[in-house]
Amino acid sequence: MQAAVGTAHVTHGHIHPPPDTFIKKYIFSQDHKVIAVQYFITSGLFFVLAGLLAEMMRAQLASANNTLLSPTTYNEAYSVHGSAMVWLVIIPILTGAFGNLIMPLQIGARDVAFPWLNMFSFWLFPPAGILLFGSFIWGAPEAGWTEYPPISLEQSFGTSMWCMAIFLIGVSSTITGLNFLVTIIKMRAPGMTWTRMPLFVWATAVTAFLSFIATANLSAALLGLLIERTFGVPFYDPAKGGSPVLWQHIFWFYSHPAVYIMILPAFGIVSEILPTFCRRPIFGYKAIAYSSVAIGLLSFAVWAHHMFTSGLAPWVQLPFMILTMIVGIPTGVKIFSWVATLWGGNIRLTTPMYFVLGFLSTFTFGGITGIMLASVPADVHEHATYFVVAHLHYVLFGGSVFGIFAGLYYWWPKMTGRMLDETLGKIHFWLMFVSFNATFLPMHWIGLEGMPRRVSTYDPQYQDTNLFISISAFVLGASMLVFAYNAIKSTISGREAGQNPWGARTLEWMIPSPPPYYNFDDIPVVLSGPYDYGKPLPYREIKADLSYKPIV
Amino acid sequence: MNTGHEEHKLDAGFWRATIVMGVISALGMWGVVVFPIERYVPEAAGIAVKIDWLFKFMAFFSVPILVYVNGYMLYFTVRYRNRKGQPKDQPGSSIHDHKTLEFWWTAIPSVLMLVLGVLSYILIPQYYTARAATADSVTIEAIGHQFSWEFRYPGLRDPVPDELHLPVDVAVTIDVTSTDVIHSFWVPAFRMKQDMIPGMVVPMTLTPTKVGKYEIICTEFCGVGHSGMRDRYVYVQSQSDFDAWYAAQKTKQAHAPTEVTAAVLASGDAAAGQQLFNSRCTTCHNAAPFDKRKVGPGLANLFHDPAHPKLLSGKAPNSADVADILEHGLSGPMGQMPNAQLNGLSPKDIADLVAYLKTLK
16 A cells, blocks of 8 residues: 655754763653653652552451551551552553653654653652652551542641642643643654554553543642642531532542553553564554544543442433443453454464463453443442452553553563563563462452451451462562563673564664664655555665564 | 455364353353352342342353453464464464454444443432332431441430341431541442442432341541441341330430439449440550550550559549540540540440449559
């Protein structure tokens, strides 16, 4: 298919010289690839801290009336664990890190549209993390990552720090959303029409739209909470005429789209990895691309499904229930298309592929329990129990985190120029996959039986199951050490990756690893879609070697 | 589209795998249908049985989806894996899409969602926010506190703390609310849950169908004692048992003192006080020396602690002043202690607690 080559896109006609000082190069860098690495390192650090909080919680829950942690410490641990995992780990890694690293390369751009804003956006992030974890000094927030008033109005100063931390992250997220949207709309290489974009770019575009539109609502809600806590202006306190349900509406109007901010990029990563290792076009390119858009739009109309026990009238619950169920349809279309991509492939079972298959299995399970939670009568029993804890971890760990690791193993060679060790990668996968399921699968059942979430002690009848879960959770934590060892080892002595070790076809693999400053000597010209294995590569103006024999 | 090449045909192995998965699905679906949920979580309300069937309906159709997604994923991965000697970059099938297949895998889930939506909506008005209208129905108020429940019955002067008594087979409307923060009132055996939101009164209507004792659990984080808001029960009783309980309550309340007088304090029962202490006070206090504090101080030496000759209220430790703290609460350097109304303590309870605290050394 030979299409007309567009010339309307304005691209950089010249290449600026690379920065010459250490600070400009590595600290206040405006290079999207360096910023991506900064995001990876910062989020990785927060991942370790938030993960340790989870292990503390599991240590406390190992026995029914344990006194290892005081109730207050336990409450602080799960609140900061949830907040950090959502806002300091998953969202920054998927948008700030992967979005920055891959999206500009895949659209054939030399950087994002606003490099200075990109740098600014990153530098809002470490202070937010310091505020959140620093809140332990004054007494961290205790009411979970949702911080429902009025109880969040009564807590110590740490909750105000939580407000400020999440506010900063929100501003950072909004700016990045705007930046990525403009980049994708205006800076695609000539010839890269919307339906020639790699699917990770589609996912990033929808994610950026959600970040840009939805996050401002969170900022407003947080500002309200902070003002009420500090100056007593009653937005949420019913005793003074405020409404606690108002907070829930605004919070979930952001936080439900945020769930898709946390999963759509992982969908994008899966959609990149599958064609590469099946060596065939992704099945249903348009269905996958458009279903991301459908999910993104629907995400603004389902927020109240988190509030079915908050006293909404049935006629309000009905549309939210139906729309939530409808989200299952585009999601199902994606899953079926990914499975169909495996059919008739020439499948290489590399580590990224293991994580993609693990993702498919666990995310499908999380999707199905999501439908079970959408049905109001069923939700009324399941809401706020361990069933919900299990569901959200199947989506955010089984989905997002498995997707993140798939992407890390896949693009690590592009980012660092060296391969991660495949054997260690597979050990990591099996440890993580088995212990993940052992940790979170039993939670569904004890939740349905009657164990509520956010408790530090529980009925002794759940003792044995909880002990099993805690042991599994420690193994899950230990599996991360395998990855850490692999990452350090490969940085020192990993195999040289070369330009295109997997033999993929998207643009980031058409340039050296790691990519040079300004990415492309000449802006490539795109002639057709990215996944037509067996056909000649659809690019012109690429100077590097285009004969791509996969080495793994 | 299918281009008709040899490689694009579905082979015998595919159909064999499909049939195997069909058998596994059928077994799983049969397992869902016969699974005795009742054995693990009692179905003690009319709506519970229906909600369990709705859950089974969802689980029933989830089984084939899970089996086929995982099954095809594994089968294709093994069947189409890169084999020894096969070039790594040999392209696979070039099929981009298949309109018929995509139509069906969009249409079938859509129909399932539609049916599920209709079934769910039919169940909602049967228990939720609709008020029981029959002549013999009962209306009860349930109020959440940090960290106890309070139930108000028509005709009873005082609320009943932490025990909900309901007559079997009578429709009851429970108006739930809270006086401090958000709690959530959950009775797993009823499959019902309603947040108790300060400033809002939300009715929930149900008909208990099985006599028995079922746990009430708080499922919305409500503070440091949230984990302890369990081990409280709803008692579903036969009409005659319920009437007897109601009459006993009425008599007891009629004779119960309405104020904490010196005479009431003198009649405190230390054994009853110990029970109360263990259920109401241990969230924040230990029966241990002052420094063994949880939230507030340890209370073992309350009446004779040479290191702390005065109460936190600044008064000398005697019965009347301790009772005063129990009755009115205390806001001090260690935080806030709720008053007797919030703690659900009657004057008799206060007297019992003081009697118990005096026995501690």
